Each structure stands twice: as C-alpha cells, then as structure tokens.
Amino acid sequence: MxxxxxxxxxxxxxxxxxxxxxxxxxxxxxxxxxxxxxxxxxxxxxxxxxxxxxxxxxxxxxxxxxxxxxxxxxxxxxxxxxxxxxxxxxxxxxxxxxxxxxxxxxxxxxxxxxxxxxxxxxxxxxxxxxxxxxxxxxxxxxxxxxxxxxxxxxxxxxxxxxxxxxxxxxxxxxxxxxxxxxxxxxxxxxxxxxxxxxxxxSHEEDLGPKIIDESMYHFYDNEHMMGFELTNSGLKMVLDIEVPETISEHFPHFIHPFLAKNNLTIDDIDHLIFHPGGKKIVQTVEDLFSASGKNIDDTKEVLRMYGNMSSATVLYVLDRFMAKKPKAGEKGLLLSFGPGFTAQRILIEF
The missing domain is CATH 3.40.47.10 (Thiolase/Chalcone synthase)
Known part of the structure; x- marks a missing residue:
C-alpha cells in the first residue's frame, strides 16, 4: 500500500x-x-x-x-x-x-x-x-x-x-x-x-506520484534563527542573517544520509522541488546542487511570480512539476526550511 x-x-x-x-x-x-x-x-x-x-x-x-x-x-x-x-x-x-x-x-x-x-x-x-x-x-x-x-x-x-x-x-x-x-x-x-x-x-486505485520516504532534520541550538515574536503590535519577524550559511554547513547531514537510506544519491534525483525562502537562501541551495548538474529554476520562477508565501509556496513549486507530467519512475525531492531551525524532506516517485 x-x-x-x-x-x-x-x-x-x-x-x-x-x-x-x-x-x-x-x-x-x-x-x-x-x-x-x-x-x-x-x-x-x-x-x-x-x-x-x-x-x-x-x-x-x-x-x-x-x-x-x-x-x-x-x-x-x-x-x-x-x-x-x-x-x-x-x-x-x-x-x-x-x-x-x-x-x-x-x-x-x-x-x-x-x-x-x-x-x-x-x-x-x-x-x-x-x-x-x-x-x-x-x-x-x-x-x-x-x-x-x-x-x-x-x-x-x-x-x-x-x-x-x-x-x-x-x-x-x-x-x-x-x-x-x-x-x-x-x-x-x-x-x-x-x-x-x-x-x-492511500486508495490503491488512485493515481499520482508516490511518497517513497519523508524525514525531518532539526538543527540543534538554532531556535533564534527564524520565526515570529508575539508583540503588542502583532507578529514581529525574526530572520537571522546566518540562515544561508547554516544551511550550507548542514547540507551534507540532511541530504546525503536521507538519500542513502533509500539507496540513492543526488544524481538519482530528477526534480528538485524546493521552497523559495528568499534570494539568498535560493542562491545557497542552487550553489549546493549545481555541482551535480541540478537546477531549481521552478523555485526561482515561483519566487519571481508570487514571492515567499510561507508554507503554501512549496506546493506552488510542486504544482509546476506535476503539470509537466514527468516520466514514470522519475524521482523528486521536496525540501523546505523553517523555524526550529528545521529542514524537512519528502522523496517522491512519479
């Protein structure tokens, strides 16, 4: 199932x-x-x-x-x-x-x-x-x-x-x-x-990309990096300038072991379905994946057209990939970052 x-x-x-x-x-x-x-x-x-x-x-x-x-x-x-x-x-x-x-x-x-x-x-x-x-x-x-x-x-x-x-x-x-x-x-x-x-x-007769695996990765002692402070005037943004650098430092720990658990490497991933957190985060992730010949063009296009819509944005990127109707057997990696600090991943097969 x-x-x-x-x-x-x-x-x-x-x-x-x-x-x-x-x-x-x-x-x-x-x-x-x-x-x-x-x-x-x-x-x-x-x-x-x-x-x-x-x-x-x-x-x-x-x-x-x-x-x-x-x-x-x-x-x-x-x-x-x-x-x-x-x-x-x-x-x-x-x-x-x-x-x-x-x-x-x-x-x-x-x-x-x-x-x-x-x-x-x-x-x-x-x-x-x-x-x-x-x-x-x-x-x-x-x-x-x-x-x-x-x-x-x-x-x-x-x-x-x-x-x-x-x-x-x-x-x-x-x-x-x-x-x-x-x-x-x-x-x-x-x-x-x-x-x-x-x-x-989870109906057997329903058709669509299969979720193969999923995982959460939590960065220790980085609660201060991203979130909101509840103030008398509302929700005040917390956004540390070190977020891109922190992502880069932890990249080998939250990407490669997750893929290895599924007997895969980054070369086996056909589609990167990445949340566009902002220009610097997008550039950081793009640089990290560029060595393997991957691009996040759809992520950049969603950022250009709509901006960062917080939790909804990665679903806009996913929608673009589903509309392309990738070949059967091709694999996609959903990746997003959020307060905590946390990186969360979903591996799918089209």
Missing part, C-alpha cells in the same frame, strides 16, 4: 502589485528615516527577485497602522475565504466529493484563529462529522512539507483513506510598521500572500 499525491490547487487573494508599484509606498512608510537607509531598503525590494506579490489587503491598508486585533480580524476573514476556495478547487480537480475526505490538515502561521481554519471548512463544505482534523500553526515556511508528512503517516496507517492539506498564509498581515530592523525590511521585500491545497490518498 502506497500513499500518492493526487492533485495540487492554488488560490490567490484579489489584490496584487508589481514591485515597482510598491516602491512609492516605501517613501511614505519610511518618511523620517535616514536617506541612505531608505535607498538601501528600496534596493532590497528591487533586488529581491520578486516581480509581483499578492495580498489580502490593498497596499494602502498594508501600509496603514492598525491594531493587532484589526489585522488579525482581516486575516481570519480572508483565510476562511481562501481556504474554502482552494479546497473546493482541489476536490473538483480530483473529482472527489467533500465527504470522501477522512483527514484534513490546515497550515498557517501568519495569524491566530481559535477555532482553527479546519473547523470552518468542515461546516462550509459539509465535510464528514467524523473527519480527523489537525491544525499546524507554528511551523512557518516548512509547514507545507510538514503537513504532507503528517498526512502521509495518517494515510499509511489507514489504508483506503483520503486527506487534504490546506496551506493559507498572509505574511502581509504581519508587517510591523514600527519595526525598522533589516529582518522586517527583508521580510516585507520577499513575502506575499497565497493559498494551496494538496490532496493525498
């Missing part, structure tokens, strides 16, 4: 802007700051390799100071809308009925909701009353891969079952307008909002 990826669906908020259209808002936001600092921030935006980003709010709202309560209310309202749309899209693509689902996992780290998104989706789509639900709320950018790992383990233990992983994120709702740290500037430059849903199945 194997677990298969059936389909991936995407959903974007209604508002979007090109990076060039965002720059005038920086002049207003950073008014009163040193001119050199303002020029530096603009260069960060222009050099972030993000051409466009989407948001649950108009730019005027994003750059208007509001309370944490008001921002979180917008987040909760819009996350429910996006979550319902993307799950409906995925079910339609797979030709599944909502009551076919046995397990629902919702992933988000950019706001606070109790009850969590999955509870709303059960009511809006009339899912089964005995469906198993799991909200994943504090995994950051790695949450999309985490959700798939949890779904795979459930489906492996429950043959003839179906699961949905729904990732909905709004990093723009977390922008701290009183925080002029480089971490906040970089975050503002690379992040955007979006939603994705992946459906998985």
């Amino acid at each position: 194997s677990v298969k990826i059936i389909t991936v669906a995407k959903e974007l908020p209604e508002y979007s802007r090109k990076t060039a259209e965002i720059l005038p808002f920086l002049d207003v936001w950073l008014s009163g700051q040193d001119d050199r600092f303002v020029r530096k921030v603009k260069k960060i935006f222009e050099g972030a390799q993000v051409d466009q980003r989407y948001s649950i709010m108009q730019p005027e709202e994003v750059f208007t100071k509001t309370s944490f309560e008001e921002r979180n209310q917008i987040y909760a309202r819009e996350v429910i809308i996006l979550g319902e749309k993307v799950l409906k899209n995925a079910l339609k693509q797979a030709d599944w009925n909502p009551k076919d689902l046995d397990y629902i996992i919702t992933v988000s780290c950019t706001g606070i909701m109790i009850p969590s998104l999955d509870a709303y989706l059960i009511n809006k789509l009339d899912l089964r009353q005995d469906i198993v639900r799991l909200p994943v709320t504090e995994m950051g950018c790695v949450g999309g891969v985490s959700g798939m790992i949890y779904a795979k383990n459930f489906l492996k233990a429950n043959p003839n079952s179906k699961a949905a992983v729904i990732a909905v994120e709004s990093p723009t709702a977390t922008l701290q307008l009183n925080d002029f740290s480089m971490a906040n500037m970089v975050s503002a430059a690379i992040f955007g909002d979006g939603a994705a849903c992946v459906l998985l199945s």
Whole structure:
C-alpha cells in the first residue's frame, strides 16, 4: 500500500502589485528615516527577485497602522475565504466529493484563529462529522512539507483513506510598521500572500506520484534563527542573517544520509522541488546542487511570480512539476526550511 499525491490547487487573494508599484509606498512608510537607509531598503525590494506579490489587503491598508486585533480580524476573514476556495478547487480537480475526505490538515502561521481554519471548512463544505482534523500553526515556511508528512503517516496507517492539506498564509498581515530592523525590511521585500491545497490518498486505485520516504532534520541550538515574536503590535519577524550559511554547513547531514537510506544519491534525483525562502537562501541551495548538474529554476520562477508565501509556496513549486507530467519512475525531492531551525524532506516517485 502506497500513499500518492493526487492533485495540487492554488488560490490567490484579489489584490496584487508589481514591485515597482510598491516602491512609492516605501517613501511614505519610511518618511523620517535616514536617506541612505531608505535607498538601501528600496534596493532590497528591487533586488529581491520578486516581480509581483499578492495580498489580502490593498497596499494602502498594508501600509496603514492598525491594531493587532484589526489585522488579525482581516486575516481570519480572508483565510476562511481562501481556504474554502482552494479546497473546493482541489476536490473538483480530483473529482472527489467533500465527504470522501477522512483527514484534513490546515497550515498557517501568519495569524491566530481559535477555532482553527479546519473547523470552518468542515461546516462550509459539509465535510464528514467524523473527519480527523489537525491544525499546524507554528511551523512557518516548512509547514507545507510538514503537513504532507503528517498526512502521509495518517494515510499509511489507514489504508483506503483520503486527506487534504490546506496551506493559507498572509505574511502581509504581519508587517510591523514600527519595526525598522533589516529582518522586517527583508521580510516585507520577499513575502506575499497565497493559498494551496494538496490532496493525498492511500486508495490503491488512485493515481499520482508516490511518497517513497519523508524525514525531518532539526538543527540543534538554532531556535533564534527564524520565526515570529508575539508583540503588542502583532507578529514581529525574526530572520537571522546566518540562515544561508547554516544551511550550507548542514547540507551534507540532511541530504546525503536521507538519500542513502533509500539507496540513492543526488544524481538519482530528477526534480528538485524546493521552497523559495528568499534570494539568498535560493542562491545557497542552487550553489549546493549545481555541482551535480541540478537546477531549481521552478523555485526561482515561483519566487519571481508570487514571492515567499510561507508554507503554501512549496506546493506552488510542486504544482509546476506535476503539470509537466514527468516520466514514470522519475524521482523528486521536496525540501523546505523553517523555524526550529528545521529542514524537512519528502522523496517522491512519479
């Protein structure tokens, strides 16, 4: 019995802007700051390799100071809308009925909701009353891969079952307008909002890429590197400049042993399905894989088109590969990094 990826669906908020259209808002936001600092921030935006980003709010709202309560209310309202749309899209693509689902996992780290998104989706789509639900709320950018790992383990233990992983994120709702740290500037430059849903199945008759193996790797004593601080004004970004270097140092430990366990080397991997954390992380991973002749062009393209949508982004990259319909037997490696600090991997066979 194997677990298969059936389909991936995407959903974007209604508002979007090109990076060039965002720059005038920086002049207003950073008014009163040193001119050199303002020029530096603009260069960060222009050099972030993000051409466009989407948001649950108009730019005027994003750059208007509001309370944490008001921002979180917008987040909760819009996350429910996006979550319902993307799950409906995925079910339609797979030709599944909502009551076919046995397990629902919702992933988000950019706001606070109790009850969590999955509870709303059960009511809006009339899912089964005995469906198993799991909200994943504090995994950051790695949450999309985490959700798939949890779904795979459930489906492996429950043959003839179906699961949905729904990732909905709004990093723009977390922008701290009183925080002029480089971490906040970089975050503002690379992040955007979006939603994705992946459906998985352990029914023998269902077709799709098989999950061969999965694993989590936790970097000791690096909790400080990435995450959010909960402040009176909301979720304040934590992003250490040493993240790319740390990834590079640990690369041999979280890639090669995982592949060796499956009697593989990096040369056996046909498709790198990597989460675009940002330009420097993308460059680091690209350099690490370049020696083996691999590229992460699809990762860079997702970053360019949408920015980093936290946990949902890797599913956008996965969708691009599934749309290409790789040859039977080809192997793909999903890879993502997140708070903790952690690297998480899924090995799939098309």
